[in-house]
Amino acid sequence: MRLSRRKFIQTVGVLSGGLLCMPSCTRSFPEYRVFSSGEAVCLTALCEQIIPADHDPGATDAGVIHFIDKLLHERFPHLLPLYQQGIAALEASCSRLYGTRFASLPTARQIEVMQQMETDALPEEYWTGIKASAFFRQVIRNTMQGFYGPPRHGGNKNYVSYRMLKLDFPLVVGQNRYT
Amino acid sequence: MKNKPVDAIVIGAGAGGGVVAKELAVNGFSVVVFERGGWPEYDEHINDELINQRVQELDSAFGPDWKKHPRVFAGKDGNRRILNAGDGSYNHVAACVGSGTVSYGAMGWRFMREDFRLKSTYGAVAGSTLEDWPISYEDLEPCYEKAEWEIGVSGDDTQNPFAPPRAKPQPMPPFEMNREARHLAQAARRLGLHPFPIPMLRNSVAYNGRAACIRNRTCCGYACPVNAKNGTHNTVIPLAMQTGNCEVRTHCMVAEILVNDQGLATGVRYFDERNKGQTLGARLVVVSGSATETARLLLNSKSKLFPAGAGNNNDWVGRNLQGHAYTGASGLFDFDILDLSGPGACMALCDYNHHNEGIIGGGLLANEFYTLPYAFSQNRPAGEMRWGLGHKNYQRENFYRLGRLVGPIQEIPVFESRVTVDASVKDYWGIPVAVLSGDRHPLDAPHCDFLGSKAEEILKEAGALRTWQHGGGRGGPSGGQHQAGTCRMGNDAQTSVVNRYGQLHEIDNLFVADGSLIVTNGGFNPVLTIMALGYWVGDYIVRTFKK
Numbered sequence: 001m002r003l004s005r006r007k008f009i010q011t012v013g014v015l016s017g018g019l020l021c022m023p024s025c026t027r028s029f030p031e032y033r034v035f036s037s038g039e040a041v042c043l044t045a046l047c048e049q050i051i052p053a054d055h056d057p058g059a060t061d062a063g064v065i066h067f068i069d070k071l072l073h074e075r076f077p078h079l080l081p082l083y084q085q086g087i088a089a090l091e092a093s094c095s096r097l098y099g100t101r102f103a104s105l106p107t108a109r110q111i112e113v114m115q116q117m118e119t120d121a122l123p124e125e126y127w128t129g130i131k132a133s134a135f136f137r138q139v140i141r142n143t144m145q146g147f148y149g150p151p152r153h154g155g156n157k158n159y160v161s162y163r164m165l166k167l168d169f170p171l172v173v174g175q176n177r178y179t
Numbered sequence: 180m181k182n183k184p185v186d187a188i189v190i191g192a193g194a195g196g197g198v199v200a201k202e203l204a205v206n207g208f209s210v211v212v213f214e215r216g217g218w219p220e221y222d223e224h225i226n227d228e229l230i231n232q233r234v235q236e237l238d239s240a241f242g243p244d245w246k247k248h249p250r251v252f253a254g255k256d257g258n259r260r261i262l263n264a265g266d267g268s269y270n271h272v273a274a275c276v277g278s279g280t281v282s283y284g285a286m287g288w289r290f291m292r293e294d295f296r297l298k299s300t301y302g303a304v305a306g307s308t309l310e311d312w313p314i315s316y317e318d319l320e321p322c323y324e325k326a327e328w329e330i331g332v333s334g335d336d337t338q339n340p341f342a343p344p345r346a347k348p349q350p351m352p353p354f355e356m357n358r359e360a361r362h363l364a365q366a367a368r369r370l371g372l373h374p375f376p377i378p379m380l381r382n383s384v385a386y387n388g389r390a391a392c393i394r395n396r397t398c399c400g401y402a403c404p405v406n407a408k409n410g411t412h413n414t415v416i417p418l419a420m421q422t423g424n425c426e427v428r429t430h431c432m433v434a435e436i437l438v439n440d441q442g443l444a445t446g447v448r449y450f451d452e453r454n455k456g457q458t459l460g461a462r463l464v465v466v467s468g469s470a471t472e473t474a475r476l477l478l479n480s481k482s483k484l485f486p487a488g489a490g491n492n493n494d495w496v497g498r499n500l501q502g503h504a505y506t507g508a509s510g511l512f513d514f515d516i517l518d519l520s521g522p523g524a525c526m527a528l529c530d531y532n533h534h535n536e537g538i539i540g541g542g543l544l545a546n547e548f549y550t551l552p553y554a555f556s557q558n559r560p561a562g563e564m565r566w567g568l569g570h571k572n573y574q575r576e577n578f579y580r581l582g583r584l585v586g587p588i589q590e591i592p593v594f595e596s597r598v599t600v601d602a603s604v605k606d607y608w609g610i611p612v613a614v615l616s617g618d619r620h621p622l623d624a625p626h627c628d629f630l631g632s633k634a635e636e637i638l639k640e641a642g643a644l645r646t647w648q649h650g651g652g653r654g655g656p657s658g659g660q661h662q663a664g665t666c667r668m669g670n671d672a673q674t675s676v677v678n679r680y681g682q683l684h685e686i687d688n689l690f691v692a693d694g695s696l697i698v699t700n701g702g703f704n705p706v707l708t709i710m711a712l713g714y715w716v717g718d719y720i721v722r723t724f725k726k
């Protein structure tokens with residue numbers, strides 16, 4: 001079972017007899033550093049279609065969304081507007097075309113929308129100031145980084161991609177140290 | 180008395196600078212080496228696939244600092260972009276003690292005789308400043324030998340029928356080939372070609388007090404966890420420091436070489452590790468900042484006799500910027516051709532380095548350094564899905580099945596491919612930055628296609644089911660990790676920047692010792708040649724400036 005960050009803090013608070021709970025932390029902790037929960041739902045669905053789970057884990061299991069959230073917060077804040085505008089435009093396009101949010105579409109439809117995004121074929125009026133294909137390329141790149149890069153940046157949780165590719169870690173041949 | 184004048188200042192602790200500093204220090208010169216980066220540490224970035232010197236997605240593991248060192252890229256369409264080192268067009272090597280020699284793939288090639296006599300061998304080329312070097316292979320041979328023995332190379336040139344003559348063998352035996360290399364070597368032999376183990380600046384056996392290589396798959400782009408890769412940071416620079424004559428000042432950015440009204444260098448102006456402006460005097464100055472930064476520094480060093488920059492009265496400083504299009508081919512096999520026995524590249528052939536019908540120069544072919552999962556995800560033949568289940572299936576099926584043969588192609592030098600400076604764009608310290616502009620020679624593209632087609636032939640012979648060529652040699656300017664050529668050596672002061680000893684034609688106590696000296700960049704990775712040039716220049720300085 002996965003605990004959300006907020007849940008975790010609450011649990012710890014209870015377990016430690018409230019010791020951790022200073023007056024200032026009665027405010028709840030947001031789960032993401034830069035994304036709203038709505039944005040995160042949309043982006044999680046998008047990343048999961050870029051690297052979908054099958055018999056091997058996918059982007060969600062690898063924690064790609066948290067990798068990107070951390071990346072935009074710590075290293076590349078200049079990319080945040082592209083993400084925010086891209087997510088908003090994607091949601092607006094889906095709402096106009098299908099009357100629902102991207103994350104609620106069935107898989108086949110999501111893939112179709114992504115193909116349209118890749119070729120700049122979504123309704124133009126929602127994509128002013130940014131190109132759908134440029135946004136999509138950026139999400140693909142960061143998703144790949146989060147899934148295949150080393151776990152030290154917050155993605156590739158539990159070495160899922162290294163396991164999938166049968167790569168020992170650390171990268172010394174013959175020294176498998178996953179656990 | 181920190182800034183007591185010294186005999187010699189060396190700017191840049193990379194391949195060329197490290198060697199010169201050692202030559203001077205062991206011969207009794209007092210030396211200060213300025214390096215804008217710090218000492219490299221393996222532990223800082225370990226084997227991080229997103230932060231190294233080959234894949235620089237999140238940062239450059241060994242510099243330069245993305246925030247402090249902007250550059251301008253002036254495309255041929257006239258647009259100018261201000262870049263940091265995270266951009267592919269930035270074209271840097273590294274910035275730390277050792278520079279590229281910390282994280283390189285460590286192929287340690289000697290150029291061939293023809294590489295020093297390209298114009299005599301092939302004739303003049305329209306639209307190119309192609310020229311012979313003012314020195315020959317024979318001149319540089321003893322310096323290659325010094326580099327091989329003092330820095331440390333594993334190899335066996337007797338297995339390469341095209342290798343130029345040598346007085347002494349390489350000091351360590353060659354590395355054993357991995358599965359891909361063995362397989363491709365067999366195919367190459369069936370085609371009548373001559374594969375052999377790559378000479379490597381890595382220890383195949385314990386050498387010079389350091390351990391032998393453990394062959395992990397992160398080598399090219401990374402520092403070595405067991406110190407078995409030989410760069411200037413763990414060989415010649417420590418030797419220089421042990422003499423007591425050499426001080427390495429890290430995190431110091433040199434802004435300008437000071438040249439007096441008599442036309443002699445008197446020292447440098449620099450920013451120290453606290454970003455405070457300082458000057459240091461010296462009897463002589465050696466610039467080893469790599470082809471781009473050396474040119475920038477000379478151009479930024481304006482004086483009464485040299486209003487356009489030190490040694491630039493003929494407008495040749497920064498010209499003829501070259502690098503290497505790395506080209507070749509990939510092939511997918513129906514069995515696991517990779518065993519991930521590091522570092523990947525083990526086997527090469529020099530059959531295509533010279534005397535190819537209709538080609539000027541050529542290049543070596545070698546199997547490639549491993550790519551890890553992220554870089555592999557970015558590399559797809561035309562028509563393959565870049566995302567979705569198709570992407571994931573390709574990744575799973577082919578990670579161990581992709582064989583590659585690649586190599587650096589001899590680029591045809593172009594006068595307009597160049598480094599200039601832009602006074603309107605300044606770095607962190609207010610120093611005008613380098614501008615890269617110009618185009619490649621139109622012959623580079625067909626030359627790449629030639630080498631790519633040869634690589635493809637070998638992969639097919641080896642049984643690859645599906646193959647594709649990498650192309651390359653289009654767009655410009657070139658430069659990058661193999662940057663060279665911007666302070667050309669020559670006998671004619673009108674058409675070069677320095678003489679055959681790396682000494683500026685018009686400033687007797689100012690020298691260049693790095694990739695900038697290279698006249699033509701060969702069909703080989705250049706670092707051993709740059710190190711050899713360091714010994715060559717160092718030896719001349721020792722002989723002429725002895726107290």
Ligand SMILES: Cc1cc2nc3c(=O)[nH]c(=O)nc-3n(C[C@H](O)[C@H](O)[C@H](O)COP(=O)(O)OP(=O)(O)OC[C@H]3O[C@@H](n4cnc5c(N)ncnc54)[C@H](O)[C@@H]3O)c2cc1C
Pocket residue numbers: 190191192193194195196213214215216232233272273274275276277278279280282283284285286287288399400401431432433434467468469470472473476660661662692693694695703704705706707709
């Ligand atoms: C990932 C990678 C793989 C490579 N693999 C190979 C290979 O297999 N074989 C091969 O032959 N070559 C390889 N190379 C290339 C090789 O490293 C370079 O050719 C070589 O280091 C260039 O030597 P140089 O002396 O010209 O400059 P550098 O070695 O780059 O040294 C220049 C130094 O000067 C410093 N500097 C510059 N300006 C200033 C200033 N104003 N003040 C203070 N300091 C300054 C820089 O920070 C730098 O440390 C590789 C490079 C990389 C990055």
Ligand code: SF4
Pocket residue numbers: 381382391392393394395396397398399402403404405406407408521522
């Ligand atoms: S392959 Fe050898 S030389 Fe390269 S990093 Fe690993 S141990 Fe060091």
